[in-house]
Amino acid sequence: MLPSNTDVTPPGRRRPRWRAGLCALLLATAGSGVLAAAAPSPAAGDRGPHTGVCSPDDLPRVPGAAYQQAVCLDELTTAGTVASGHTDPADYVGLTPKDLPTPSGVPGTQIDGYFPDTSTTNTDHGWNHDAQFVIRLPDHWNGGLVVAGTPGNREQYANDRAISDWVLARGYAYAATDKGNTGLAFYRDGRRPGDAIAEWNTRLTQLTRAARTVVEERYGRSPARTIATGISNGGYLVRWQLENHPELYDGGVDWEGTLWNSDGPNLLAFLPAALRAYPVHAAGGPGAGEAREAMYAAGYPAGSEFLWPYHYATYWDLTQRIYREELDPGYDGATEAGTPFCASGTPGCDTDYDYGTRPRAVHRAVDRIALTGRIGKPLITLQGTLDVLLPISRDGDVYARMVREAGRGPLLRYYRIEDGTHTDSLVDAFPGRLRPMTPCHHAAFTALERWLSGEGRPPAGHTVLRPKDADATALLTSCPLR
Structure with a gap:
């Protein structure tokens, strides 16, 4: 996701510079x-x-x-x-x-x-x-x-x-x-x-x-070893593969994978809440405090407020509309992928989308891609506590619970990365406020290697605290999972 x-x-995108005129068996x-x-x-x-x-x-x-x-x-x-x-x-x-x-x-x-x-x-x-x-x-x-x-x-x-x-x-x-x-x-x-x-x-x-x-x-x-790994939608694929084709893999590392669950939570349930509450919060005035509490209730963590303007302008609206169009195209009739940033009350507006009340056919569409938690090989999942595209309380926390409830808890290690967010480029945009996730993925991957090699099980799942004295260089090169 x-x-x-x-x-x-983007406009003017440069494509890879493959040589023109190649034909079968030509060497160049x-x-x-x-x-x-x-x-x-x-x-x-x-x-x-x-x-x-x-x-x-x-x-x-x-x-x-x-x-x-x-x-x-x-x-x-x-x-x-x-x-x-x-x-x-x-x-x-x-x-x-x-x-x-x-x-x-x-x-x-x-x-x-x-x-x-x-x-x-x-x-x-x-x-x-x-x-x-x-x-x-x-x-x-x-x-x-x-x-x-x-x-x-x-x-x-x-x-x-x-x-x-x-x-x-x-x-x-x-x-x-x-x-x-x-x-x-x-x-x-x-x-x-x-x-x-x-x-x-x-x-x-x-x-x-x-x-x-x-x-x-x-x-x-x-x-000798096949490992699946991926970020966001790629992390969702890791989860799905280990649930449905564990015979192909020895293990996986899921980096903030998208959670699809037909009964919720899923992004079609929490993104509309953000689209409704955030503009009221941003406007200030007497309703701002109540709107902020509505954001918290939807899963957006306290302390992540500095990330909300960027995500509202760039990701929440767009993500809601295109994934809703994929799974519930009838919501807005013939309109394709909704109306950007429409006001509440506008017919077919994604701001007013209520996944829980949508027809059973919509839930069946989500069920076709849903996760179950029934993984068949070792999995390490990591997600940042300041993820405000896929809030951790509505994603990683829920999937870890699903794995445990499916009786597969011994196959999972789940690490909540303090101050990590969904996109590592934001570490550069907000210096000193976020922790990069990339080195934590490296640490999770090496922990999986040791696990698969029988050299020791990774630490039990927990919140990986951000070292208070670590500078930007240290955070970019190290993420001990302990």
């Missing part, structure tokens, strides 16, 4: 490597294993892909892929602190392509084709695979700074999907309410299976 929607496709120089636009590939088992450093004459193929391009690169992290055009910085703008270190020194193979799909919201590479993916295979492999879906409605490179760079530097193979639809009008994909979001889950399952086969072909053996 990450608040990426307003900057997914691309940055520091060799790019191969591959013809439809045979099954992975029909070719020999790929071991050692990347060879342009022996590039792996992605099973089930309708199209792919493979390239040997001297650098798979954004330290090299920005210059070579093998990422798109517009995909990950706003997701990490500006001073986050960029690792380097990871040569290997990158494969870009797409699976068969009928929608065309993703325009990367000029393909105008959804279900795009990226797979990165480092020459020096640690035996593991990390798979991710994107936050918000972004495309497949959205995790490159926050996740891909870091796991590649640790030796993991990495794969990410655009989830099968992108952009602010993602709700146009599919025939029934909920289809677009349901496809996200299908696409991550599809990519995981394909990436595991690619890894086996490239290195000559299956991954």
Whole structure:
């Protein structure tokens, strides 16, 4: 659900600089490597294993892909892929602190392509084709695979700074999907309410299976460990995968995943409350105090007030309208995704939306994508206490309770990160008031590694306090989970 929607496709967006005129089996120089636009590939088992450093004459193929391009690169992290055009910085703008270190020194193979799909919201590479993916295979492999879906409605490179760079530097193979639809009008994909979001889950399952086969072909053996991780909507995918396809994974790290629950809470229940109360609070006057209490009652924590103006102007209204259109398109009749910032009382206004009173069909649409808490593999969840897009009391706290009530509590570690918020770029906008979540994700990931290796269980779930004497540099590089 990450608040990426307003900057997914900014005016003048620069697309990755793929060379023009590539055709099947053509080899051409691309940055520091060799790019191969591959013809439809045979099954992975029909070719020999790929071991050692990347060879342009022996590039792996992605099973089930309708199209792919493979390239040997001297650098798979954004330290090299920005210059070579093998990422798109517009995909990950706003997701990490500006001073986050960029690792380097990871040569290997990158494969870009797409699976068969009928929608065309993703325009990367000029393909105008959804279900795009990226797979990165480092020459020096640690035996593991990390798979991710994107936050918000972004495309497949959205995790490159926050996740891909870091796991590649640790030796993991990495794969990410655009989830099968992108952009602010993602709700146009599919025939029934909920289809677009349901496809996200299908696409991550599809990519995981394909990436595991690619890894086996490239290195000559299956991954010893497969970990799912993601931010916001990507965190939701981690939860769903571990509930529905635990056989594909060894564990997961859920970074502030979106909670979908047909009985509530979900964002369609708490965002309208913010749209009603915040303008009254901001106006001051005799109703301001009551409106502030209404914000607290809706889940927005005391102490987060400094974040409310930004989220009201940028995210709350937009997020409510487009996700409501996906799950309840009949609410505003023929109007598509409502009327921005409409006043209460306006017909079909999302400010007045009441999820609890909507027809049963709406709740059934949410139930199609709902979570149950019945995870089948170890999961570490983390969320910031100052998250005001998905308030922690209506999201992470609830999902942890669902896991315990489903009898799966021993498989979960849940860390509430004091002063963390939903978007790490806000750490730069409000210096000294927020804690970056990115290093806490790194700490959670390494804790999961130790857990899976039998080196010790992570600490019991708790609130990770922000060190009172830690400066910005220390907070950007460390987040002990104790």
